[in-house]
Amino acid sequence: MAGKGKKVGAPKKNTNGYKMPAPIPIGEVIHDTIAKKKWRIGPSIGVGGFGEIYSACNHEGSPKKESNFPFVVKIEPHENGPLFVEKHFYIRNANKEDIAKFIKTKKLSSFGMPSYFGNGSHEYKGEKYRYLVLERYGKDIWSLFKENGRLFPPATVFQLGLQMLDVLEYIHGRGYVHADIKGANILMGLRKGTENQAYLVDFGLATRVSDKEFKPDPKSAHNGTIEYTSRDAHLGVPTMRGDLEILGYNMLQWLIGELPWEKNLKQPKTVQDMKESFMKNVRSNITKQYSNVPDALIKFLEYINTLKPKDVPDYTKCRILFDNFLKSEGKSRTSKLDFSPGKRGKAAKQNHDTDNKDNCEDDSKETKKRKENGETTKLVKRGRKAKTNETPLEIENCENEEPDVSVESAKIVKSKNKRKSSEPLVVVKVKKTKLTPKATPPAKKNHANIATQTSVERPKRSPRQVSFDSPICEIIGDKKPLKLSKENESVNSSGDIFDDSFTIEGEKVKPKKRLLSDEKVTVKRIVKKKVTTTKPKGKSWKNCATIVNGRSPPK
Template identity: 50%
Template sequence: MPGKGAMKSKKGANGYKLPDPIPVGEVLTDMLKKSWIIGPSIGVGGFGEIYSAAPYTGGVPKDYPNVIKIEPHGNGPLFVEMHFYMRSAKENDIVLWKKQNKLSFLGMPTFISSGSHDCHDTKYRFVVMERFGKNLWDIFLENNRKFQPHSVYKIALQIIDVLEYLHYKTYVHADIKGANLLQSLKSPDQIYLVDFGLAYHINSQTEYKPNPKKAHNGTIEYTSRDMHMGVPTMRGDFEILSYNMIQWICGSLPWEKNLTNPSAVQKQKQSAFQDLPKFLKECFSSVVPEPINKFMTLLKNMEYNDTPNYQKFKDILVKGLKDMGHKPNGKLNLAASDKTAKSATTPQAGKAKKVMAEGTRKSRRLLELLSPNRSLNSTNDSDLGSPMNQKKSNRAQDNPRILKNIPFTDDPDSEVEEKQTKKTRNKNNKDADVKVASKDKKVLKKKTKHYDPDETMSDDQSQVSLLGTKSRPKNDLKRKQATVELESSIDENNDSTKDMFTDDDEPAQPTPPKRTSKWQECSTIKNSRVFKPGEYKRENQNKIQKAKKR
């Protein structure tokens, strides 16, 4: 039994045991007795770690052209991937396929070698592969979760070529996503489909048999309806690709909020294909692109065991590219959305320069008002409802008036003179305003004396109290006046303020109101005594004490 200080094995997000870090410079020997040297780590996956690597020739290499995926023997995904590469990713097979199908490029990684290695008293398996560049998911996030439609169609064309090769080899990928699509180091416009840890071997089955053990396998947001049932299909690979295409263009998928509930996501996908126009309208805020609409319609009409019509899917995307003025094998331009946003503003700036080059000279203020970049009624969303926004809108409304009053002149000297005269007028107006304001302040100081409730108010004071001042607003004066009136009324009703609080046992008795009725003139009422609050009780207590003393 291990002690308390024993190290616990790390586990990945999907429960697989993660390997301990392999030291840089470790030498591995594959099944063909070829040696490979480990370089710095590139990243950690759900089941293992990926290291940069190079063929070992006795020294430290300057460059690491390969990668090595390594995992403990107890894990399964790399075992599946290793056997897939050994069967279906041989270099000769890929070259022959490209030649037969007249392809200049195929984004299928070639198998280099594999083997086992002991390190840290643990046995590992590893696969050696070609090294690639950045993955599309990172580029997608860097580009504010948007790709241009023409870039998406070009990527999809490359992936369809890889899927056709995989399906020919009787495999399905089942986990197509941006993180598994890598750029070539030689050309960033060439995309490779990697990570075959969830690849399934398929056969021409005629019966649809759900498998609960494989249900919901893959990445939930892209998992196909068939894979939600545990059935890997070729149709499912195209469905996964379609979800990626929609996300790359729109930025998100409708079920991304429910990813912790695979069954809920499955129901949303099923309802999406039951009413395809409604689903596409929900995804695209504007018009649904025609290639996406046709692609999804063709996919909807497939049966679960159908072999996809690869050429028909490709023709849909190629036609969409031609309609947009793009070639199928053109550059991807994955960050083109930022460039187009910048270029959209440059022609307007050019127009403004042409205005300045014309014969009539205009002031800078006038050019700002006439600029096509400036709209008279434009407001910033962040200013809505604020006083600044109100000022802006007022200024915008006055702009047409300002334009009428600005004269056009060919003489720059007269323009300068006019500016100087305007400045002097503004100064004179400001001086006059300052004098008037100072006089008003003096008058206010005389009028706004501190209020004393004992003094009687004059007519001027009463007017100030009604209007209020900055230091003493109208509401505060009303409150003070009300408290003074209340105090005076209390003094009139009470002869004495000695008994301000009643005894705890007896509630306070309100002061009896003055009555003016006829029965008040009766002698018995005239001679009767009216007790103040608490007085009656004290008098009775005094009588009882005197009786006890006797």
């Protein structure tokens, strides 16, 4: 009997632990049993952290172009959880009637809450998937941010801030927090009339506002995208004021290009501490480091610091801050969104280019004058001085200017007059002669061999020092030095090395111990002996004497 075959196209696990869905071919039809609708899968748009996103259309239509796919389908395996959370959030909060009522109440011309069209389950090649059908949108803000040199004009930043405030007020009023606001989750409208409206998507981390007492939850600590995570979310408790704080971090990044803690994103605790320090004194930290941050954003971040964990933010107050700045810039919330870099950056670049051009023109004019006068010039590298026969001249080549003198024909003239003295230079030639080595003299008859002197015969030695430069060593202590006979009064003692044996007598004297007192104390110790009984071993032929002597055992 054959074994059980492996499923074709089984989903693989992603690095974050979620299973990724197997690729679904174009034209696959999914069924919404509740709404009784059918959707046809189109080309893939992208892959997220837990699933894949496809373009889609109604099954009844037959589009030939990609632009005719007005929907997106987010698909993930049933084992994953984020799409389950997002699906239920849309079911409860993306009702078209509720959205229309909010737009009418706030008198909005457009609104950045996504439209929901359906959800359900789909089985493909033996694997069960969960899917969600939404409206299709255009580019995300993060892609536009990178395309424009990581910088947005201030007016565009505050326009986006106003649009996100509207969405946050709506979902907070429904009892939810988003907890993951970032450029990658803000998409531009694709339909006609929505080109200047940004939509907040991806509610995979959306949670209900907690009614309990504010208490840190280590299990949920540092949830979200680490560079934008609020201080409350770092503690594991997402809040409404935390959503505003996340929006403030995004706006700050769009204005200055980079957040202060972006180099430490691999260390969540370090990022948390840096945010705490930054928000403790927002105004001084921003004004010291950055010069182009509007005061409206600083006041917005300062207002967030005044909120308590369970407070409902004053959205009207925040809108007034943003609206007033836009009026000062001659813009309004309905103005066209311009994502190109600000005029300041362009003007500075143009001034820098014109300055370089003027410098190049001045240098070229100077070189022409020197050519007409017959003066010679030479090329030098930046930072070095040119040296000529007449007057030293320093010339730097411009990028677009051809050199007047070729490098090969330029003569390198070394300066001989480095001294500042007016006295004439005198050249002195020194002839070096090699000395022939002299032969070493022969050894004298009564020459003292210093290498074999004993430590007794060496003068001015410490009485406690021991010498090991000779085989004959003597421990010097209280013992008197040896007396030499008249016959052997020579300092050289190398002949003693060949004696058969040597005896060194010495006495070790132990120092007497001093008693602290004359009292005698008797100490009694009781020692218990352990009695172990061993069983007598049986006799074996191995223990016989014959085996010990190396003979064979008796037969």
